[in-house]
Amino acid sequence: MKYLAALDRHDMNAWLECFAEEGSYITRENHDAGLPVAMMLDDTRARLKDRVKFVDEVWSGTYEDYATRHFVQRFECTQGSGGRVNVRSNFIVSYTNRQGGSDILVTGVYEDDIDLSKPEARFKSKRAIMDTVTTPRYLVYPI
């Protein structure tokens, strides 16, 4: 929930805080599409931090901002060992442009490996597998 809220208010530091110290994040297109190239691949803390820096500083002012709303539908939840849990959810992200019209930005599946052994739940890894290839706009923020 914090993850969704962080992204929808474009708070990249809060997004970073959702990941464990050794957490990773990857978005890629749907398995079946036969396009194995990851769009975003942040497999170390340093790369996660880089993404925050790029969105907040490097790209700042170079893109047209946009509003998103995330919705998730959990459909599978399996207990792992050591306080780990694997969750799979459908996601749909809506998108509102500057003119105020709303549309679907992207849909797909989250595959999350979550560490519940600490007081605050964190992602060990989060994979966002997108159905949507031709998004109505360039993606700046993670999904």
Added chain:
Amino acid sequence: MKYLAALDRHDMNAWLECFAEEGSYITRENHDAGLPVAMMLDDTRARLKDRVKFVDEVWSGTYEDYATRHFVQRFECTQGSGGRVNVRSNFIVSYTNRQGGSDILVTGVYEDDIDLSKPEARFKSKRAIMDTVTTPRYLVYPI
């Protein structure tokens, strides 16, 4: 949940019943848009009742009816004092026109102040902050 169900079946009296005696309802456009004008502002019981009357009686027959489906994604929930709870949720409302095509009507955030001290939960206040400005049709029913 009763709130969503009431709106989706266009039952304005059931909608009214979701509010506490001194409850208020407001919809307005996104904070960031710099447009502070509320689209709907019902800050007293009398104004809430007026809205029911307008939709059910005054406007009756003057607009093309439309079907909606509400979906909410809660992302924040904080306990207040005296059995009060503050909840923030993303919402997406779909819209189906008379021709039977479905689209996104509006997306945004609900900011709810809920009174749980009575047997039935009621809204002390409900704010619907909409991302979408150019909705595909004129809004008759509350969001």
Added chain:
Amino acid sequence: MKYLAALDRHDMNAWLECFAEEGSYITRENHDAGLPVAMMLDDTRARLKDRVKFVDEVWSGTYEDYATRHFVQRFECTQGSGGRVNVRSNFIVSYTNRQGGSDILVTGVYEDDIDLSKPEARFKSKRAIMDTVTTPRYLVYPI
């Protein structure tokens, strides 16, 4: 949840497993539209099995495949007798075509009669009442 997951991965046998031995499935258009014709009506186990066979074997290769994501918003839940429960939920199904663009396929209401008396919950009956009449494509899979 298993139901949604089965459909979104096009696993018709897993879909069948969500129904009780004497379970039934029906999709039809919105009550108010005055079109009482059911689009899909599988009121016996044999007809449910037939649907699996049609999608998996008979129609195989005759249609352009498409990806769906199901999202549900439960809004009513009433306890029946003998471990039965009646649930009503809004649903929205997104659709991604081969070109990779996503849109709304269909919205509506599920009316589910669920048997919780066995270790695994099963549908006694599932009705999908669709708002959307002019879907962006021919429906192959159940909703």
